[in-house]
Amino acid sequence: MIMFYGKEALDELGILEGINEIIATTETGGRVNAAPLGIIRSEDSLYIRLFLGTHTYENILTRKWFVANVTHDAWIFAETALEDLPQEYFTHCDGLPILKDTEAWLLFKCDPFASDIIIANIEPVKGELLRKDFRAVNRGANLVVEAAVAATRYMSLRSDNYFEELMKTQRIINRCGNPREREAMERLMDRIDNFAHKR
CATH class of the missing domain: 2.30.110.10 (Electron Transport, Fmn-binding Protein; Chain A)
Structure with a gap:
């Protein structure tokens, strides 16, 4: 360290x-x-x-x-x-x-x-x-970060553009991401869905 x-x-x-x-x-x-x-x-x-x-x-x-x-x-x-x-x-x-x-x-x-x-x-x-984490670039991991940004903007602005971005991103994460990244995206979408039903 x-x-x-x-x-x-x-x-x-x-x-x-x-x-x-x-x-x-x-x-x-x-x-x-x-x-x-x-x-x-x-x-x-x-x-x-x-x-x-x-x-x-x-x-x-x-x-x-x-x-x-x-x-x-x-x-x-x-x-x-x-x-x-x-x-x-x-x-x-x-x-x-x-x-x-x-x-x-x-x-x-x-x-x-x-x-x-x-x-x-x-x-x-x-x-x-604390440690160096060397790894190859993974499109799924990078897109989870993009999805997190889009999710916060969707929740605050309620723009369909952000929701469409999330749906497109989820398809790519399902193809390119590992199980943890797919789970992260599912949890993000579940929270958005739950919030939409509470409104």
Whole structure:
């Protein structure tokens, strides 16, 4: 396990140019929350976008920090997109809440402001490489992450375009994904279906 500090941590822990999909963990009152979050890195700028009404929004607004968990487990992205993970999925490292199976973590501080959408500049503080997870690219795994994003947008905007995207994505995941990724997609669609029936 190797610790990195400041901007050196970005490249070393895999936060590269573009939008980096991570699982953000925050903690309030001893309870850890996890949610997918895109860290946008553009040359020397680093920022995030958060939306009103989420635990992540409230926690970052209050605490002014979050931990970026770097993971290739697409199931976690799908699970945390619409639900809270049980607390047994988390541990603490250097006093910070992280996913138990994360490959690396990086603490960011930020100074968000209250509005319907937060666009906050963030700054890397410190992070740790726990293990390197080498693997071939799998279309199914990547599409589960895309499906998690589409699901959150469908739930908030109720746009048929996002639902159609989810249906198309599910067909490809069923063909290309492994059993865990297919399960992640099924659980995502079940939650959307259950929510639609409650309305």
